[in-house]
Amino acid sequence: MIRALVNGSWETFEDAQLRPGTDSFDFETGLYETLRTKDNQPILLDSHLDRLLNTAESKNLKPSFHRNQIQSMISEVIKNLSEKDQRIRILLVPEKIIIYSTPLELDHRIYDGVSVITVQGKRNEPHIKTTNRHVCLNAYQTAQQQNCFDSILLDESETVFEGSRSNVFWVKDNCLFTRETGVLPGITRQTVLSNSPFPVRYGKLKLLDFGWLSEVFLTNSGSGIIPVIKVNNSPIGNGKPGPITRKLLSLYDNWIFDRSKTSM
Structure with missing residues (x-):
């Protein structure tokens, strides 16, 4: 209750x-x-x-x-x-x-890296948080059944959009990338975009691209920055959180707590 x-x-x-x-x-x-x-x-x-x-x-x-x-x-x-x-x-x-x-019951082991799966599905109104979220709930439950942290949503052409309850970032040439449109403008996503000491660019990602990426991470308000070390059971990079993701993790608490104090 x-x-x-x-x-x-x-x-x-x-x-x-x-x-x-x-x-x-x-x-x-x-x-x-x-x-x-x-x-x-x-x-x-x-x-x-x-x-x-x-x-x-x-x-x-x-x-x-x-x-x-x-x-x-x-x-x-x-x-x-x-x-x-x-x-x-x-x-x-x-x-x-x-x-x-x-x-909150936050499991701090997620910061050592999580596994995710990909599923086909897109939200009808990705730019807002509507209570009509059957696609996301079904995708998340599928991930949980496979002992994964989240599902990443793809369209019919296997283009990556967002997690069922997260935004997706990837790293290439010491730059952060995330999708610009067709995704929720997440609060934690915006915090990373506004504060990252690394350059940030918008880009697009295909399912097959996960094979050559060295770093991937998710963001959401409950957990913050979550390193991804496996996608569909295949490792990302060396299977450990990468140096850029680890640096962002070390900075994140200061970003959010400083902003929260000034807004109270």
Whole structure:
């Protein structure tokens, strides 16, 4: 069971009722954001609220609460859970804003490198976080069944787009590359783009290209920067996180905590 704030009042739900992409999700349409806390401090909250509220305008889902009221609800939800590191979910559905948190339960072994698989599939509206996420949920569940961290989505021509819950970066000639369009403009992705000490370029990648890459990593708000050491059971580079990915990992916490402190 999950306790959630619904328009500022506490209600109780079954877990699946609040999980976008499942048949038991309680709402036909909506938007969502997921962020984390560190020591009870919401990470990059302003960026997440900017994206949610800007998208809400375009989808006619403008909430009936002001931004500062939503921030107060988030603070109340954080205080309601004893864990200092949490995963916060904000759901914006017709006439309701629903906010709840669960323990983050971050497995730090992922920073030694993860395995991913590729699956064919694309989101209909990749530029927004809509609750209509059956493609992503099915892809993620397929990855979990194969003991993999995530699935990378491909189109019919085996062009790489994004992970089911992440953005994809790769390294070539000491430069970072990521896809420019057709993917979610992720908050962690933008943090890397804005702060990387290495040059960043936009590019396109095919499935077969993974065979010659020396470094690949994913980004998402819950886990940050996640080195990929295997794709479809084939190693990336020497099968270990590469030097550029390791450098970014060493810098990432300072980037997000400094920005979060200045936005509070």
